[in-house]
Amino acid sequence: MPAVIVAPPRPAAFAALAATRPAPAGAAFLRAGAHARRLLLLKALLVRVRRRRAEVAPETLRGFEAAWRLLERTERVAPAVVRAVLDYPITGSWLAIALTEPAGPDLDRHLTRFELVAVTAALRAGQPLDLVVQAPTGVLSFPGVGSAHVAPGPVHVTSRSRVVRLHTGSAPPVLVRPTGSGAGPGWHGLRPLPGGTTRLEDLDPYRVPPGGVGSPARIAAERSDTDHAAWAGRWRAGRALLRVTDPARGVEVERTVGALVPLVPQGPRALGATLAAAPGAVLMTPSADAADMAETLVHELHHSKLSTLHELVPLYRPDEDGVRSTLYRVGWRPDERPVAGVFQGAYAHLALADLWRRAADARGVPRAWSERSAQQFDHVHDQVGEALTTLLESDELTNEGREFARRMRQIHASLSTGHGVRG
Structure with a gap:
């Protein structure tokens, strides 16, 4: 080939x-x-x-x-x-x-x-x-x-x-x-999810790495424990909410997510994950509602996008053998994160901030979703700004990574004025 x-x-x-x-x-x-x-x-x-x-x-x-x-x-x-x-x-x-x-x-x-x-x-x-x-x-x-x-x-x-x-x-x-x-x-x-080509992937033995993913480990749900009708309903509701809030993001999710992998539940809200080796797969526990599904899909899709981009255009330098990376504080996690984690988190949360700003201002969205989005935006927007400052002050970014972070900061600033929600 x-x-x-x-x-x-x-x-x-x-x-x-x-x-x-x-x-x-x-x-x-x-x-x-x-x-x-x-x-x-x-x-x-x-x-x-x-x-x-x-x-x-x-x-x-x-x-x-x-x-x-x-x-x-x-x-x-x-x-x-x-x-x-x-x-x-x-x-x-x-x-x-x-x-x-x-x-x-x-x-x-x-x-x-x-x-x-x-x-x-x-x-x-x-x-x-x-x-x-x-x-x-x-x-x-x-x-x-x-x-x-x-x-x-x-x-x-x-x-x-x-x-x-x-x-x-x-x-x-x-x-x-x-x-x-x-x-x-x-x-x-495999059972399809409604309205596209996405499959509910609850069969393939390689869908989750041995031992699970993340910490604490998130484990693949078995077919016998997966309620397809419930997942299909959550998927349909999440897609509908994205379409009315941000049609372009709704289309992106539908075209990019090829496999939705159910994980064993770990609490009332969805926990998501992606694998750098498997772009287009979103691993998640059951969502609480349509907003939870929509947010998780957008968040995890952007982790996947950044991982793929970094493999093609390195955004930060790899760890030196035997030398631990500098660790940084971020607003959305209690533990310190290496530069890769800061970059990933800032990118995924910037996408959510953009989504929430649109939801807070858009016509026709459910009132509860609009009010919740306004609160979430105010909270996360500041956290992303702090993370972008951390990235731009770090000496671990490549030239391309620094330019990428600068452009992220421009978008972040435009969201605070409302100019970033057009288009």
């Missing part, structure tokens, strides 16, 4: 990203950059497997090479389909784990996932299949489609007329379709 080179963002796109406002040029730059990185990491995994083939189990190596050939064949006839499967957020989570896993049985297990990535792309492209894949844990997870529970071991996979059949011994075959619908013992398809 060809490499993708991403040019630096144009000044207008860079400025739009710093402003936290949705902009086609900025979104296109982030999408292209995330895809380029995904291809780079996939190629790195291929190089590792081929250079260290003696450390990989023979059947795993054969399956990996066969999957690579299948993916290349599929890309020749349906490049957009392959790109969509590779860019699915949870594919990035899998790659990050596989690339850092030491050689041994666990790495072999992670490598078998690549067979299912290739099969998913072929399924969506309508390509014929006749191959054997490995299911070492008894779960075959097709990214963005669903999962099948089968007997651990080899599974014969065939396809015809855009339907994949999973054959395991004498059991009836499991049928899988590109939409996630299927039939047969052990099949569970």
